[in-house]
Amino acid sequence: MTVRDSLSVSLTVGAYGVAFGAASVAAGFSVLQSCALSLFTFTGASQFAAVGVVGAGGAAASAIGAATMLGTRNALYGIQMAPLIRATGLRRLAAAHLTIDESTGVALSQAPRGTAAMRLGFWLTGSGVFVFWNIFTLVGALGAKALGNPASWGLDAAVPAAFLGLLWPRLENSYLRWVAAASMVFTLCITSLLPAGLPIIATALVAVVVGWRPREVKQ
Amino acid sequence: MMWVVVTVTSALCFAIKLFGHLVPERWMAHPRLQRINALIPISLLSALVVAQGLVLKTHIAVDHRAVGLLVALAALLARAPFPVVVVSAALTSAIVYHLH
Numbered sequence: 001m002t003v004r005d006s007l008s009v010s011l012t013v014g015a016y017g018v019a020f021g022a023a024s025v026a027a028g029f030s031v032l033q034s035c036a037l038s039l040f041t042f043t044g045a046s047q048f049a050a051v052g053v054v055g056a057g058g059a060a061a062s063a064i065g066a067a068t069m070l071g072t073r074n075a076l077y078g079i080q081m082a083p084l085i086r087a088t089g090l091r092r093l094a095a096a097h098l099t100i101d102e103s104t105g106v107a108l109s110q111a112p113r114g115t116a117a118m119r120l121g122f123w124l125t126g127s128g129v130f131v132f133w134n135i136f137t138l139v140g141a142l143g144a145k146a147l148g149n150p151a152s153w154g155l156d157a158a159v160p161a162a163f164l165g166l167l168w169p170r171l172e173n174s175y176l177r178w179v180a181a182a183s184m185v186f187t188l189c190i191t192s193l194l195p196a197g198l199p200i201i202a203t204a205l206v207a208v209v210v211g212w213r214p215r216e217v218k219q
Numbered sequence: 220m221m222w223v224v225v226t227v228t229s230a231l232c233f234a235i236k237l238f239g240h241l242v243p244e245r246w247m248a249h250p251r252l253q254r255i256n257a258l259i260p261i262s263l264l265s266a267l268v269v270a271q272g273l274v275l276k277t278h279i280a281v282d283h284r285a286v287g288l289l290v291a292l293a294a295l296l297a298r299a300p301f302p303v304v305v306v307s308a309a310l311t312s313a314i315v316y317h318l319h
Binding site: 015016018019028029030033036037040041042043045046047048049050052053054055056057060063064066067068069070071072073074075076077078079081082083085087092093095096097099151152153154155156157158159160161162163164165166167168170171176179180181183184186187188191192194195196197199200201203204206207208210211212214215 | 220221222223224225226227228229231232233235236237238239240241242244246250251253254255256257258259260261262263264265266267268269270271272273274276277278279283284286287288290291292295301302304305306308309310311312313314316317
């Protein structure tokens with residue numbers, strides 16, 4: 001069961017790599033750079049953000065800033081996974097690199113089957129996503145390179161659509177949908193005030209302001 | 220510039236992951252940090268949707284991409300899987316782009 005869960009998640013998520021490879025090439029990265037991002041950054045939303053900011057005409061610092069902020073949640077995952085994995089040395093480095101949404105999610109979902117299943121779920125899903133994500137990144141990047149002008153094939157619309165697809169499952173309740181809508185309006189409002197790319201990072205302020213105080217739950 | 224983005228992003232994202240595996244749990248237990256951290260992906264992904272779909276350089280531009288984005292929204296509302304969302308948006312946008 002753990003093996004089946006891990007493999008199905010790995011294949012499904014890995015296939016998103018096609019969208020990333022295509023988005024990356026459409027933003028001006030080479031095939032090699034796109035593959036390097038998938039191999040070494042290996043955290044999907046951050047990779048999409050880095051190429052998204054560059055594609056929007058943003059500076060390198062803005063791209064790195066947006067990607068890094070999106071990557072902070074992996075630290076929280078690591079804190080949850082470390083006591084479970086108990087790896088040292090090189091295995092700890094490998095475990096850290098494979099600490100992403102999916103490996104953590106599958107590991108936590110295996111809790112009813114015991115810690116051995118959780119550990120197996122983490123390693124299988126992490127390495128499975130790693131393999132498929134990198135293969136499909138190469139496929140997407142080569143495909144986009146062969147297609148040429150991004151607008152001619154709708155790749156310039158595929159990128160925001162992919163972001164919307166990544167955002168959608170996170171909008172679990174009306175409160176989170178409200179935060180998303182406020183963030184979109186905020187970005188559009190400051191778009192003409194800041195250099196390209198910076199409005200994306202500045203929108204993290206919405207998360208800081210909204211999350212500063214505990215939410216009052218009304219019944 | 221591209222290689223700077225690739226290498227620095229990779230180094231920082233790995234450092235964040237490793238940090239999580241090395242620090243004691245209580246360091247990140249502050250509720251405010253947890254709340255903000257949970258909202259940051261939502262704010263940034265929302266910003267990326269509009270910055271990529273409705274903005275050209277530094278001004279708002281409603282063009283073929285916006286039509287594609289609307290189709291993506293419709294596909295998501297219809298519970299379509301991720302590849303269908305992306306491909307239908309791309310196809311629609313490409314058609315509108317060529318009609319103009």
